[in-house]
Amino acid sequence: MKKDVFKISPCFEDIMPQEYIELVRENTSPFDNNQGVNGLGGGKELIEEHPLCAGCGLALSLRMILASLPNPEDTIVVGSTGCSAIAFPQVALHNIHSLFGNQNAVASGLKRALKLRFPEKTKDIVVIAGDGATADIGLDMVMQSWFREENITTIMLDNEAYANTGGQESGMSQKGAVLNMAPTGKKFSKVSLPEIARESGCAYAGAVNPSNIKRFEKMVQRAILVAREIGPSYLQVFAPCPTNYKLRPNETLIKAKSREKDNTYPVKEYISPTAQEFLNKLEEGKHNG
Amino acid sequence: MSNNLYRVQAGPEGYLPPAAASMGVVLPEKGEAIVEGEITLVDEAMKEIGKKLLTAKNPVFFPGPQILWAWKEGVAERARAIKELAEVVGARIIPMPDYRPKYPMINPAIEINPNHPNLTIWHNKIDVCVFVGVHCHFANVALKIIRGGTDCYTIALCGEAGHEDAMISLRDVDLAVIQKLTAVVAELKEVMVHD
Ligand code: SF4
Numbered sequence: 001m002k003k004d005v006f007k008i009s010p011c012f013e014d015i016m017p018q019e020y021i022e023l024v025r026e027n028t029s030p031f032d033n034n035q036g037v038n039g040l041g042g043g044k045e046l047i048e049e050h051p052l053c054a055g056c057g058l059a060l061s062l063r064m065i066l067a068s069l070p071n072p073e074d075t076i077v078v079g080s081t082g083c084s085a086i087a088f089p090q091v092a093l094h095n096i097h098s099l100f101g102n103q104n105a106v107a108s109g110l111k112r113a114l115k116l117r118f119p120e121k122t123k124d125i126v127v128i129a130g131d132g133a134t135a136d137i138g139l140d141m142v143m144q145s146w147f148r149e150e151n152i153t154t155i156m157l158d159n160e161a162y163a164n165t166g167g168q169e170s171g172m173s174q175k176g177a178v179l180n181m182a183p184t185g186k187k188f189s190k191v192s193l194p195e196i197a198r199e200s201g202c203a204y205a206g207a208v209n210p211s212n213i214k215r216f217e218k219m220v221q222r223a224i225l226v227a228r229e230i231g232p233s234y235l236q237v238f239a240p241c242p243t244n245y246k247l248r249p250n251e252t253l254i255k256a257k258s259r260e261k262d263n264t265y266p267v268k269e270y271i272s273p274t275a276q277e278f279l280n281k282l283e284e285g286k287h288n289g
Numbered sequence: 290m291s292n293n294l295y296r297v298q299a300g301p302e303g304y305l306p307p308a309a310a311s312m313g314v315v316l317p318e319k320g321e322a323i324v325e326g327e328i329t330l331v332d333e334a335m336k337e338i339g340k341k342l343l344t345a346k347n348p349v350f351f352p353g354p355q356i357l358w359a360w361k362e363g364v365a366e367r368a369r370a371i372k373e374l375a376e377v378v379g380a381r382i383i384p385m386p387d388y389r390p391k392y393p394m395i396n397p398a399i400e401i402n403p404n405h406p407n408l409t410i411w412h413n414k415i416d417v418c419v420f421v422g423v424h425c426h427f428a429n430v431a432l433k434i435i436r437g438g439t440d441c442y443t444i445a446l447c448g449e450a451g452h453e454d455a456m457i458s459l460r461d462v463d464l465a466v467i468q469k470l471t472a473v474v475a476e477l478k479e480v481m482v483h484d
Binding site: 006007008009010011012015016017020049089090 | 352356357358359360364365368369372382383384386389390394396399400
């Protein structure tokens, strides 16, 4: 990180709140050290406080995604309407809030503009949006960005509901799911978006949950690196919602694990041959280096 | 001089104070300033700033990121000049280090945030405040919220084109302007002490 940007005007050091002084002096910037998910809880985080519900799987996943970014200072996150949008103002990296469902169109334009503006730099564009924005309202623009093979990563925070508006069913809710505003239960099945992503041109598509942090980190990084070099990528993150699914806050991870175990939310990974070749090289290099 | 009827004065003006621009208040041209919505000469505005600050019970300066962070050449000098001005006035300084909405985590005793500046004004009972080094769009939001919900008198020292939403605003404020303002305020203070 270019730390020299963060110098306090010397005469104002005495009036700066302590947290800013620590950020500058004590080397606690989240951009330092690149510790990945291992560093979570050990210093400043890219998201430090969040206004979401206690135990929210989406807040946890967001923290883990941000800690996994391979290049945070040159990453721009594009978000959309939903619970996560409330957390984004607390995120210490560039983020853009788009209109509901427009996120992949905004991200496409942004990626193209940045390629022109900074041809010599690596800029990662990562869409992080909920299931409503990705699989329902925004599906058209999400899929069109895959068809066009835009170099962007799409990460869905899948809480299986329109949670922020009080609990309507979404395309990602399971068949039969009963929610506050879906009292008779959902009538059709959960959309299989990883498979749709694979068939629509994504070089990498997967589904994961936050219960295993190393695996989670690896998949976020793979999705971003593949999008950087090869083609569009998609990662679906199961982020249980204690509020709408009436779980206790400490049951979030238990829920994620049990859904993986009973195969109603399995971990998946589809990698195109070109992407696989690229990842093999990268990962071999890491092991040898 | 504009013959606009809307005056930008201390509030409280209600939940949704109009943007001064929408009420016909225009920005000053180069070499001009703005006092309560009226275009004036810079010298007059400086004297008015001096009077407001020196007669205030609790004047406070709010330096923003453009001046708090020494991110480019010349900033540290301007910061020092602002600090000198605040010392001449006898004003406190409360920083606005960034613009993240921190409600309700903000500690209004030690910082101000453009999304809820009223908290800091109320908490510290501030009657006159000076915005300096705050990016224009955030300054505009904060100035309107202050006018809407408090009776604090707002002054904006702007490096760009000035702020219609402040009660007094200078534009193109660089080191020389700050130093001149400090001299005007110091002179006025002398006069007031001897009156
Ligand atoms: S409603 Fe659900 S998804 Fe939204 S913040 Fe609360 S727990 Fe998280």
